[in-house]
Amino acid sequence: MELAVVNIQGEDTGRRVVLPDTIFGIEPNDHAIYLDVKQIMANRRQGTHDTRERSDVSGSTRKIKRQKGTGTARAGDIKNPLFRGGGRVFGPHPRDYSFKLNKKVKRLARKSALTYKAKDNEILVVEDFKLDAPKTKDYLKILDQLKVKDGKSLLIVTDSDQNLYLSVRNLPNARVMRAASLNTYDILNGGTLIFTESAVKATEEIF
The missing domain is CATH 3.40.1370.10 (Ribosomal protein L4/L1)
Structure with a gap:
């Protein structure tokens, strides 16, 4: 050309x-x-993204209500991902995206x-x-x-x-x-x- x-x-x-x-x-x-x-x-x-899972969130590990008899679903501590302010499930953590x-x-x-x-x-x-x-x-x-x-x-x-x-x-x-x-x-x-x-x-x- x-x-x-x-x-x-x-x-x-x-x-x-x-x-x-x-x-x-x-x-x-x-x-x-x-x-x-x-x-x-x-x-x-x-790759600096990071989230806090339930082990990283601050809060008590006390069981917040009894296991049975409440008429609602069972629940553990306040850091449960289903609760507001709880940890995130399988969130992203720092990683290297580069490849050869x-x-x-x-x-x-x-x-x-x-x-x-x-x-x-x-x-x-x-x-x-x-x-x-x-x-x-x-x-x-x-x-x-x-x-x-x-x-x-x-x-x-x-x-x-x-x-x-x-x-x-x-x-x-x-x-x-x-x-x-x-x-x-x-x-x-x-x-x-x-x-x-x-x-x-x-x-x-x-x-």
């Missing part, structure tokens, strides 16, 4: 970039995408996600650029000139740029990420992918 390289004004520079079919044109594997996204979301969970996934499966999932983006024409290639100062207004102007201001966008660069990061971080529908940090979830959730020229080469080297 061949794409034109544009500048930050949205004008064609006359250069072309070939996106290799081994990364952007494979047969997508939906199950690999499912597994990778599931792992990413599971690894982000804190083979590197080849994760690589296949990322390639599949990039292939879907290429098929949907949601990839742009822009020449490398720098911002002189951290200004959100300047980055919004770039998005407007690239005609992606109204939707979600993910700018993929080679190296970290503090000015660029600070300019983007307050925008709800725009993000910036290094090519080395790309993952399946962010690719699928990023809207239009805006690769810099150097980021395309970096992505080829990573895969």
Whole structure:
């Protein structure tokens, strides 16, 4: 797949970039995408949830009424889960939700996600650029000139740029990420992918 390289004004520079079919044109594997996204979301969970069961609730262990002859159901102590203020039955406790996934499966999932983006024409290639100062207004102007201001966008660069990061971080529908940090979830959730020229080469080297 061949794409034109544009500048930050949205004008064609006359250069072309070939996106290799081994990364952007494979047969997508939906199950690999499912597994990778599931792992990413599971690894982000804190797992700090906790509840108090009847052994954790404060209260007397005295039997609150006699076993028989009351005409109502038998009951033990006041910490019974059926009573208000009692312990919870089988409530959640702190746990680790993360699980492992083979590197080849994760690589296949990322390639599949990039292939879907290429098929949907949601990839742009822009020449490398720098911002002189951290200004959100300047980055919004770039998005407007690239005609992606109204939707979600993910700018993929080679190296970290503090000015660029600070300019983007307050925008709800725009993000910036290094090519080395790309993952399946962010690719699928990023809207239009805006690769810099150097980021395309970096992505080829990573895969």
